[in-house]
Amino acid sequence: MAENDNTEWDEAQCKEALGRLERLQEQLDCLRPCIPHILDLLRNPQPSPQHLVNEYKETAIGSSRKLTAFKAAWESQETRKIMGQAQQSFRNDMDLTAGYQVPHYGWANAMEHTIATEIKNESNENQNSESDESEVDVSVVVKDFRNKYPHIKIITESENSVLKIRVPFDLSALRFTISRNINLDEDKALKVQCGGSGSFSAAVTRCIASRPSPNHLPRLLDMIAAFHNSGYNPCARCKKIIDDNGLKPAARRSRSPKPLGADDLSSWESWHEGCLN
Numbered sequence: 001m002a003e004n005d006n007t008e009w010d011e012a013q014c015k016e017a018l019g020r021l022e023r024l025q026e027q028l029d030c031l032r033p034c035i036p037h038i039l040d041l042l043r044n045p046q047p048s049p050q051h052l053v054n055e056y057k058e059t060a061i062g063s064s065r066k067l068t069a070f071k072a073a074w075e076s077q078e079t080r081k082i083m084g085q086a087q088q089s090f091r092n093d094m095d096l097t098a099g100y101q102v103p104h105y106g107w108a109n110a111m112e113h114t115i116a117t118e119i120k121n122e123s124n125e126n127q128n129s130e131s132d133e134s135e136v137d138v139s140v141v142v143k144d145f146r147n148k149y150p151h152i153k154i155i156t157e158s159e160n161s162v163l164k165i166r167v168p169f170d171l172s173a174l175r176f177t178i179s180r181n182i183n184l185d186e187d188k189a190l191k192v193q194c195g196g197s198g199s200f201s202a203a204v205t206r207c208i209a210s211r212p213s214p215n216h217l218p219r220l221l222d223m224i225a226a227f228h229n230s231g232y233n234p235c236a237r238c239k240k241i242i243d244d245n246g247l248k249p250a251a252r253r254s255r256s257p258k259p260l261g262a263d264d265l266s267s268w269e270s271w272h273e274g275c276l277n
């Protein structure tokens with residue numbers, strides 16, 4: 001996979017490449033527990049044969065999606081360019097000792113922070129554009145959502161100022177209520193509550209409240225849809241399903257950049273609340 005344009009990369013390009021490689025490594029790490037998860041299902045007693053079939057099917061499909069996304073990212077043009085550049089750079093200078101001083105982790109978060117800042121700046125420049133919450137046509141957004149996620153129920157109330165969404169999760173469902181108030185400043189225009197009194201629901205509400213792009217309704221709906229049957233996804237950061245508080249990952253954050261070939265749901269990652277910082 002040698003592919004490069006024979007030019008030296010600047011520091012920003014090198015940092016972005018490290019970020020992409022770190023995300024690639026994480027995708028690979030997420031594939032490791034796939035077979036153990038399936039074996040656990042077969043080894044441990046399940047409440048009913050139907051439950052076993054459903055769990056087995058979902059775990060197998062989820063694993064297959066992760067593998068497809070990883071292959072797409074591995075074979076993507078971006079990865080080819082990075083590999084080509086690395087080979088070229090190694091041919092030019094085979095002394096790699098300076099690289100031992102460079103940290104192995106943290107590049108992906110830095111890359112995403114840079115991208116998020118760029119997106120925020122762009123959105124500030126286009127405050128009167130269609131992404132402005134006050135300009136959003138909720139009926140169109142809801143219709144698009146229903147087409148995109150036919151298994152997730154969404155209804156609107158009070159002249160589109162309240163949206164209620166029911167997302168299948170584990171053996172039950174998560175219920176979300178979005179209240180729109182376009183008279184408030186844009187960071188507070190869309191308020192989200194995850195129903196239920198448990199500590200997991202409260203953590204989900206907090207994680208959604210700290211989302212990037214807080215006034216972008218389609219993006220918010222995609223984030224909520226990303227909870228769909230994702231209860232057994234390990235955390236993208238610590239790779240565990242349960243954290244020290246006994247909670248599953250309560251946050252959903254988009255992979256950035258979205259892996260080539262990834263569908264709408266598999267382009268999101270699960271994060272524990274405590275792993276976001």
Ligand SMILES: [Zn+2]
Nearest residue numbers: 235238272275
């Ligand atoms: Zn974690």
